[in-house]
Amino acid sequence: MYRAIQTQVDYTGYGGVELLLVLCGLDLSLPCPRHCICYTSPSTVSCQAHNFHAVPEGIPAQSERVFLQNNKIQRLLRGHFSPTTTMLWLYSNNISYIQPSTFHGFDRLEEVDLGDNRHLQAVASDTFLGLGRLHALHLYHCGLITLPPGIFAGLTNLQYLYLQDNQLEFLEDDLFIDLLNLSHLFLHGNKLWSLRQNTFRGLGVLDRLLLHQNRIQWVDHQAFHDLRRLTTLYLFNNSLTELSGSSLTLLPALEYLRLNDNPWECDCKALSLWDWLRGSEAPPPL
Numbered sequence: 001m002y003r004a005i006q007t008q009v010d011y012t013g014y015g016g017v018e019l020l021l022v023l024c025g026l027d028l029s030l031p032c033p034r035h036c037i038c039y040t041s042p043s044t045v046s047c048q049a050h051n052f053h054a055v056p057e058g059i060p061a062q063s064e065r066v067f068l069q070n071n072k073i074q075r076l077l078r079g080h081f082s083p084t085t086t087m088l089w090l091y092s093n094n095i096s097y098i099q100p101s102t103f104h105g106f107d108r109l110e111e112v113d114l115g116d117n118r119h120l121q122a123v124a125s126d127t128f129l130g131l132g133r134l135h136a137l138h139l140y141h142c143g144l145i146t147l148p149p150g151i152f153a154g155l156t157n158l159q160y161l162y163l164q165d166n167q168l169e170f171l172e173d174d175l176f177i178d179l180l181n182l183s184h185l186f187l188h189g190n191k192l193w194s195l196r197q198n199t200f201r202g203l204g205v206l207d208r209l210l211l212h213q214n215r216i217q218w219v220d221h222q223a224f225h226d227l228r229r230l231t232t233l234y235l236f237n238n239s240l241t242e243l244s245g246s247s248l249t250l251l252p253a254l255e256y257l258r259l260n261d262n263p264w265e266c267d268c269k270a271l272s273l274w275d276w277l278r279g280s281e282a283p284p285p286l
């Protein structure tokens with residue numbers, strides 16, 4: 001088989017090269033946007049690192065994977081992509097606006113990477129509406145200042161949510177309540193200052209919660225109440241002067257806890273944390 005292909009290339013010139021490309025999954029006969037590479041099974045359009053200032057026209061309607069990272073794309077609009085898309089990489093562009101209906105009806109979408117678009121700053125609450133198959137959403141380093149209530153509504157299959165390195169100061173109560181399958185929540189490198197009783201409500205299978213490099217000074221006793229499967233909690237480099245041991249007893253699966261680089265006050269308010277760290281029964285909340 002291999003020999004036969006070689007013969008084609010040697011003796012038939014361009015046609016042979018094309019045959020070889022088709023055998024490798026590249027199909028030059030399909031329409032493909034200028035400066036992009038398209039191939040089949042799964043149907044893929046690859047346009048990364050080409051100085052595009054806008055989503056190129058002519059992305060084939062049946063495309064499943066669309067790679068547009070490392071360009072200078074500024075806006076995402078309805079009609080740019082097709083509802084057959086399962087994987088969409090748009091990281092490291094210059095996106096400052098996403099039309100809320102851009103992904104409406106994209107019920108096969110599994111992964112969207114919008115990370116490192118530092119002028120984005122805001123995303124409308126219905127942007128990800130109906131993306132019931134989504135399992136990874138990347139919104140790191142997007143200059144996000146707030147997240148509107150309901151922005152993650154209905155994302156019951158989401159497993160990875162990357163929100164690190166933004167400017168978030170506050171998380172609405174119950175923001176994550178529909179994320180029944182979330183295992184990784186990355187919130188480090190923001191400006192969060194409090195964790196409230198219902199900030200993390202609903203996250204029953206969360207495994208990793210990264211909150212380091214924020215400004216957290218206040219953690220409600222009940223803040224971790226639903227996180228029975230959490231194994232990793234990073235709270236280092238925050239502004240904690242105290243943390244009640246009773247908030248940590250709510251985490252039966254916890255294995256990795258980092259609390260360094262906080263301005264701890266070593267007075268009697270630290271006793272319950274000290275007891276928790278020694279593995280003894282925590283006293284009633286102070």
Ligand SMILES: *[C@@H]1O[C@H](CO)[C@@H](O)[C@H](O)[C@H]1NC(C)=O
Pocket residue numbers: 072094096119
């Ligand atoms: C990126 O977007 C911002 C805001 O929309 C704009 O001011 C800036 O000029 C853009 N940069 C490039 C390299 O296109």
Ligand SMILES: *[C@@H]1O[C@H](CO)[C@@H](O)[C@H](O)[C@H]1NC(C)=O
Pocket residue numbers: 156157159180181
């Ligand atoms: C949750 O994720 C697992 C994979 O870890 C998947 O098999 C399962 O179907 C998902 N469950 C729900 C309710 O989405």
Ligand SMILES: *[C@@H]1O[C@H](CO)[C@@H](O)[C@H](O)[C@H]1NC(C)=O
Pocket residue numbers: 189213214237261
């Ligand atoms: C702590 O986090 C801040 C940002 O919130 C960062 O500038 C600083 O370098 C970090 N310090 C350490 C010791 O990691």
